[in-house]
Amino acid sequence: MLIVANWKAYIADLKKAQALLTQSKRLARATNTTIILAPPGPFLGALAAKRGNLVAFAAQDVSSITGGAHTGEVTALTYRESGAAYAIVGHSERRTAGDTGEMVAEKVAHALANELTPVLCVGEAVRDEQGRYLVSVREQITSALMPLTGKERRQVIIAYEPRWAIGQHAEHAITPTDLGEMILYIRKVLAELLPGRSATGAQVLYGGAVEAENVRALAQVAQVDGFLVGHASTDPGTFTALVRAAA
Ligand code: PGA
Numbered sequence: 001m002l003i004v005a006n007w008k009a010y011i012a013d014l015k016k017a018q019a020l021l022t023q024s025k026r027l028a029r030a031t032n033t034t035i036i037l038a039p040p041g042p043f044l045g046a047l048a049a050k051r052g053n054l055v056a057f058a059a060q061d062v063s064s065i066t067g068g069a070h071t072g073e074v075t076a077l078t079y080r081e082s083g084a085a086y087a088i089v090g091h092s093e094r095r096t097a098g099d100t101g102e103m104v105a106e107k108v109a110h111a112l113a114n115e116l117t118p119v120l121c122v123g124e125a126v127r128d129e130q131g132r133y134l135v136s137v138r139e140q141i142t143s144a145l146m147p148l149t150g151k152e153r154r155q156v157i158i159a160y161e162p163r164w165a166i167g168q169h170a171e172h173a174i175t176p177t178d179l180g181e182m183i184l185y186i187r188k189v190l191a192e193l194l195p196g197r198s199a200t201g202a203q204v205l206y207g208g209a210v211e212a213e214n215v216r217a218l219a220q221v222a223q224v225d226g227f228l229v230g231h232a233s234t235d236p237g238t239f240t241a242l243v244r245a246a247a
Helices: 014-031 041-048 076-081 092-096 101-113 132-145 150-155 176-193 212-219 236-246
Strands: 002-006 034-038 055-059 086-089 117-122 157-160 204-207 226-229
Touching: 002 086, 002 204, 002 236, 014 034, 014 041, 014 055, 014 236, 034 086, 041 055, 076 101, 086 101, 101 117, 101 132, 101 150, 117 132, 132 176, 157 176, 176 204, 176 212, 212 226, 212 236, 226 236
Parallel strands: 002 034, 002 226, 034 055, 055 086, 086 117, 117 157, 157 204, 204 226
Antiparallel strands: none
């Protein structure tokens, strides 16, 4: 079970970040869960320096540029040098802030070129009866993976995060049945993009309103490899309950 804790801008205080790190290490040891923490970028150095090998770190985003006169941008290389091994890319909050499919593809490529494993977020804004949401999810996966080599495509972790669920509580999350259908669909799309039989080995996560209350039922869905957790990962007690329930 893989759990990516996306702290977003919820954690602005280094003491809180350190308390969450300590608790996450305990949980990783006690539950055999792979925990990846995505703190605000400026905290990466301080947290990653102490990490031991029990948890890994992710950037919440990387820049679509690789250097030069771009005030405020943080490149994939800088994140790697600060201790990240993963990078969340294409999060819906970044797409809403202006990331296009093309920029997301560039970010995925820059992450890979700098030895960061991309966690590519895809998901529809709304569900329509005609099934257009399936086309939009397919398009988001295809546009990010198409420019890559077969070897690179195999390294990308997909996080299915429907926008309508993000930031909500458990009762508004996807149902296990709908998640099962979506995971199968995503694996079908991946089978067309990944060489040979490697689609079966691809990691597919779910995110959006994952809490201790619903994670167990969602974890029982076939072929879900883990979760991308936002608000429920930002308090030690809540996160402990969630990881224990998932494991
Ligand atoms: P949430 O966020 O768990 O707060 O819904 C998930 C995400 O946006 O990655």
